[in-house]
Amino acid sequence: MAAAAAVGRLEMAALAWLALSLAVVTAVDRSNFKTCDQSSFCKRQRNVEAGSSPYRALLESLQLSQDSMKIQLINEANKVPLLLELYGLKGNMTRIRINELNPLKPRYEVPDVLVQDPPTTRLSVTGRDDNSVELSLGEGNHKLILTAKPFRMDLLEGRELVLSVNSRGLLVFEHLRQRKDSFSDKVSSTVVSIWDRIKNLFSREPPKEPASEGEGAAEASDAPSSAEQESTEKTEQGEEAPKGASETEEEPGSWEETFKTHTDSKPNGPTSVGLDFSFPGVENVYGIPEHADYLRLRTTEGGDPYRLYNLDVFQYELYNPMALYGSVPVLLAHNPQRTLGIFWLNAAETWVDVTSNTAGKTLFGKMLDYMQGGGETPQTDVRWMSESGIIDVFLLLGPSPNDIFQQYASLTGTQALPPLFALAYHQSRWNYNDEEDVSTVDNGFDEHDIPYDVIWLDIEHADGKRYFTWDPNKFPRPREMLQGLAAKRRKMVSIVDPHIKVDSAYRIHNEIRSRDFYVKTKDGSDYEGWCWPGSAGYPDFTNPEMRAWWSSMFGYDHYEGSMENLYTWNDMNEPSVFNGPEVTMHKDAVHQGGWEHRDIHNLYAFYVQMATAEGQVKRSGGLERPFVLTRGFFAGSQRYGAVWTGDNAAEWDHLKISIPMCLSLALVGISFCGADVGGFFKNPEPELLVRWYQAGAYQPFFRAHAHMDTTRREPWLFGEENKALIRDAVRQRYALLPFWYTLFYHSYRTGQPVMRPLWVEYPQDATTYAIDDQYLLGDALLVHPVTAQGARGVQVYLPGKGEVWYDVHTHQKLHAPQTHYLAVTMSSIPVYQRGGSIVARKERVRRSSDCMYNDPYTLYVALGPQGTAQGELFVDDGHTFSFETKGQYLHRRFSFSGNTLTASSADPKGSFETPAWIERVVILGAGKPAAVFLKQKDVAESRLDFTHEAETSVLTIRKPAVNIGADWSISLR
Numbered sequence: 022m023a024a025a026a027a028v029g030r031l032e033m034a035a036l037a038w039l040a041l042s043l044a045v046v047t048a049v050d051r052s053n054f055k056t057c058d059q060s061s062f063c064k065r066q067r068n069v070e071a072g073s074s075p076y077r078a079l080l081e082s083l084q085l086s087q088d089s090m091k092i093q094l095i096n097e098a099n100k101v102p103l104l105l106e107l108y109g110l111k112g113n114m115t116r117i118r119i120n121e122l123n124p125l126k127p128r129y130e131v132p133d134v135l136v137q138d139p140p141t142t143r144l145s146v147t148g149r150d151d152n153s154v155e156l157s158l159g160e161g162n163h164k165l166i167l168t169a170k171p172f173r174m175d176l177l178e179g180r181e182l183v184l185s186v187n188s189r190g191l192l193v194f195e196h197l198r199q200r201k202d203s204f205s206d207k208v209s210s211t212v213v214s215i216w217d218r219i220k221n222l223f224s225r226e227p228p229k230e231p232a233s234e235g236e237g238a239a240e241a242s243d244a245p246s247s248a249e250q251e252s253t254e255k256t257e258q259g260e261e262a263p264k265g266a267s268e269t270e271e272e273p274g275s276w277e278e279t280f281k282t283h284t285d286s287k288p289n290g291p292t293s294v295g296l297d298f299s300f301p302g303v304e305n306v307y308g309i310p311e312h313a314d315y316l317r318l319r320t321t322e323g324g325d326p327y328r329l330y331n332l333d334v335f336q337y338e339l340y341n342p343m344a345l346y347g348s349v350p351v352l353l354a355h356n357p358q359r360t361l362g363i364f365w366l367n368a369a370e371t372w373v374d375v376t377s378n379t380a381g382k383t384l385f386g387k388m389l390d391y392m393q394g395g396g397e398t399p400q401t402d403v404r405w406m407s408e409s410g411i412i413d414v415f416l417l418l419g420p421s422p423n424d425i426f427q428q429y430a431s432l433t434g435t436q437a438l439p440p441l442f443a444l445a446y447h448q449s450r451w452n453y454n455d456e457e458d459v460s461t462v463d464n465g466f467d468e469h470d471i472p473y474d475v476i477w478l479d480i481e482h483a484d485g486k487r488y489f490t491w492d493p494n495k496f497p498r499p500r501e502m503l504q505g506l507a508a509k510r511r512k513m514v515s516i517v518d519p520h521i522k523v524d525s526a527y528r529i530h531n532e533i534r535s536r537d538f539y540v541k542t543k544d545g546s547d548y549e550g551w552c553w554p555g556s557a558g559y560p561d562f563t564n565p566e567m568r569a570w571w572s573s574m575f576g577y578d579h580y581e582g583s584m585e586n587l588y589t590w591n592d593m594n595e596p597s598v599f600n601g602p603e604v605t606m607h608k609d610a611v612h613q614g615g616w617e618h619r620d621i622h623n624l625y626a627f628y629v630q631m632a633t634a635e636g637q638v639k640r641s642g643g644l645e646r647p648f649v650l651t652r653g654f655f656a657g658s659q660r661y662g663a664v665w666t667g668d669n670a671a672e673w674d675h676l677k678i679s680i681p682m683c684l685s686l687a688l689v690g691i692s693f694c695g696a697d698v699g700g701f702f703k704n705p706e707p708e709l710l711v712r713w714y715q716a717g718a719y720q721p722f723f724r725a726h727a728h729m730d731t732t733r734r735e736p737w738l739f740g741e742e743n744k745a746l747i748r749d750a751v752r753q754r755y756a757l758l759p760f761w762y763t764l765f766y767h768s769y770r771t772g773q774p775v776m777r778p779l780w781v782e783y784p785q786d787a788t789t790y791a792i793d794d795q796y797l798l799g800d801a802l803l804v805h806p807v808t809a810q811g812a813r814g815v816q817v818y819l820p821g822k823g824e825v826w827y828d829v830h831t832h833q834k835l836h837a838p839q840t841h842y843l844a845v846t847m848s849s850i851p852v853y854q855r856g857g858s859i860v861a862r863k864e865r866v867r868r869s870s871d872c873m874y875n876d877p878y879t880l881y882v883a884l885g886p887q888g889t890a891q892g893e894l895f896v897d898d899g900h901t902f903s904f905e906t907k908g909q910y911l912h913r914r915f916s917f918s919g920n921t922l923t924a925s926s927a928d929p930k931g932s933f934e935t936p937a938w939i940e941r942v943v944i945l946g947a948g949k950p951a952a953v954f955l956k957q958k959d960v961a962e963s964r965l966d967f968t969h970e971a972e973t974s975v976l977t978i979r980k981p982a983v984n985i986g987a988d989w990s991i992s993l994r
């Protein structure tokens with residue numbers, strides 16, 4: 022729920038923030054959120070224009086070890102030295118870290134996001150001259166040329182330039198400094214300066230003091246005479262410019278920044294970092310969610326950069342670069358030859374500029390001209406700017422989209438394999454009012470014969486928004502309620518938000534306070550903000566002890582009334598603070614270790630979901646897989662559950678944008694994504710609701726949800742016709758659950774997205790690059806939901822030269838590539854199966870996914886142009902870690918060629934017993950055989966019944982009745 026949504030119901034009407042929020046009720050109040058110009062560091066960074074970099078690499082300081090290269094960079098303007106570390110990583114990745122050589126105090130480095138210390142490759146120097154060093158990066162014929170002055174780095178594969186760093190000279194690193202013009206600062210400045218001198222006595226590295234830099238540099242290097250001379254020059258300049266001086270220091274906003282009624286004290290002053298990257302030959306860039314924008318990123322020239330700052334944006338607007346609830350600082354660059362990625366590991370407020378020279382102005386220098394003979398090579402430049410921390414960036418070198426997914430997954434992990442039920446349909450609303458309401462809605466699904474798996478309880482279920490409790494009047498018997506659902510093999514999700522009511526009668530609050538687990542204000546007291554419960558504290562989820570405690574609260578003994586079939590929803594975890602700056606936490610609030618909220622902001626939600634998911638695992642003794650939905654997220658959040666696109670609205674454009682929003686997340690590791698079906702705010706007209714169910718049924722996370730002020734919208738409230746349409750959409754989802762589950766398993770194993778932009782499978786087809794009204798599920802299904810009001814048809818682009826696609830409803834065969842016009846009615850959900858694929862379905866749809874668990878399968882074999890097809894199926898118990906810990910799973914492979922369909926194991930490490938069998942095989946694009954035979958090991962060949970429709974070339978083979986885990990073959994003769 023968005024901050025201001027139900028304020029009328031809260032007794033806070035007198036608060037100033039309320040007036041602000043209510044001023045605009047129909048769309049986002051943009052004035053609540055900063056533009057780049059209003060964010061002092063973004064403005065300072067952006068004021069630095071492309072040109073010659075003031076940085077110079079001190080070649081004489083270069084140190085090469087087994088796995089890294091270290092070199093100092095000096096800013097010629099202020100003489101502050103930086104240390105650059107470069108690593109070649111296994112799997113075609115390069116990591117660049119830039120920090121101050123001698124920061125006044127440590128700068129924040131993001132922990133816990135990487136799943137391991139990335140394994141390195143051996144670097145070697147392969148060339149050197151007065152102004153550059155050439156390094157071999159160990160793998161994939163990749164080389165890096167570091168130019169000393171002006172500092173830049175160019176990454177090559179063979180002789181081809183792939184990516185440049187700081188080629189536009191936009192490396193900006195605001196070093197920590199003492200504030201001038203204040204008595205106490207002067208004193209501490211003197212202390213620091215003395216301390217520095219003492220350190221310098223022992224340090225072999227060039228110290229920060231300009232006066233002694235010449236000595237230091239000479240000492241640390243082979244001291245070629247020219248370097249010595251340069252150092253001397255610098256010293257002279259340095260004496261004129263006192264330590265730490267820079268033009269940024271005097272700028273307003275450097276040491277204190279006011280936005281609306283909030284003042285951000287900046288005890289550390291300006292600390293931002295920025296760097297630019299150039300992609301020669303690239304015109305398509307993607308990623309850096311979360312924004313309500315197109316899939317393909319647009320240039321930001323003349324507007325604001327894309328902003329990454331987790332925020333609770335009330336009624337967000339579409340098609341703009343404003344920040345939303347989550348941030349994944351990963352950008353993909355793509356052209357027909359290769360895909361590249363940049364992972365900017367920084368959790369502070371970040372802005373990303375995208376510029377392009379496609380107009381013909383090449384910003385690139387003579388390197389490109391030399392390598393590629395000049396000319397009008399298209400190029401995209403991106404510039405990253407973060408408020409604090411260090412520069413820690415991973416260059417993912419591909420070259421294919423799948424290589425990028427694997428590379429990124431090796432750094433931050435893959436999508437957690439959800440429990441099967443989580444892929445089914447979820448019914449939510451703010452709020453299901455009481456136990457009776459829950460029971461009525463639950464029964465409604467049975468009466469109207471619509472499957473569903475999970476019913477959700479929003480904030481009103483808790484006792485006065487005290488999470489981990491139940492409202493004693495509305496939910497007096499939660500266990501009975503949960504048992505009732507369990508009897509129907511259904512689940513429940515309750516909301517647990519990270520704002521904790523400040524109330525001395527609330528156990529959770531008291532425990533957090535007594536353990537000193539709350540985030541602190543800059544003055545050291547517990548930070549308090551307004552949120553749903555009124556005054557609330559915010560547990561410090563960056564503290565591992567706090568997280569362990571939080572996890573333990575999900576134990577059945579701690580969370581009273583909870584049961585095995587109760588799962589969790591973490592909302593408002595940006596964190597949302599109604600009366601905070603930009604509706605979030607003050608940047609000068611303090612976390613464990615003394616870090617400012619500024620440093621960790623975009624990580625907060627990541628940690629909330631992590632601790633919650635771990636709590637669910639823990640309560641089951643480590644056996645059961647968790648399900649946690651989160652609104653806020655960061656790189657790596659895929660390891661902990663699902664995300665949704667937050668508080669959207671019942672508008673056609675919101676339905677439409679759910680596709681690029683989830684595709685953008687899928688590209689950066691987060692596959693388990695969905696949007697509130699029906700739209701959160703406002704009341705959808707029936708047509709929109711139906712279309713939303715149809716689209717949602719083919720998106721990874723499928724949940725209907727609605728704001729408290731909307732009229733009820735359970736699927737049976739819109740007349741028989743609409744109910745039937747919704748039922749059909751939901752049933753299509755349930756039939757495809759085996760396929761979804763297999764896709765998620767694949768994603769868990771490989772990092773490949775479940776929902777994919779077309780260009781991921783057709784990287785050379787430029788027609789696909791900007792398509793975001795249709796997408797692929799795995800590589801087998803192409804979905805083009807109807808997202809326009811009153812639509813009579815859709816234009817579906819079917820990719821793949823020489824390929825064929827089959828309409829899954831009519832089985833019509835279509836040749837690709839083509840743009841196919843499909844006439845639609847209200848029942849149409851345009852979905853196509855790729856020729857050459859095999860998809861498993863369960864077509865006896867029941868009350869819930871669990872009820873269908875042992876049901877038989879139907880295999881849909883869609884023959885490709887060569888008359889072949891393959892597909893896979895993953896089966897396990899659907900809810901435990903046994904597939905991982907005990908090898909209890911089936912990973913089956915189906916393959917059709919030479920008129921024979923064969924079932925075999927795709928992975929002999931797994932084994933699993935299931936009674937489920939195959940009841941039907943449907944072969945699309947098949948001629949009529951004379952006979953069909955089934956062959957199993959040690960069993961006599963048997964004839965199978967079949968029917969053949971000549972008009973559509975569909976062969977249906979009935980009752981092979983083989984176990985899904987068995988090896989067999991079916992031949993057409």
Ligand SMILES: *[C@@H]1O[C@H](CO)[C@@H](O)[C@H](O)[C@H]1NC(C)=O
Binds near residue numbers: 112419424
């Ligand atoms: C690394 O890059 C090379 C050359 O582009 C490519 O052939 C190889 O498959 C890549 N390896 C990985 C693990 O991505």
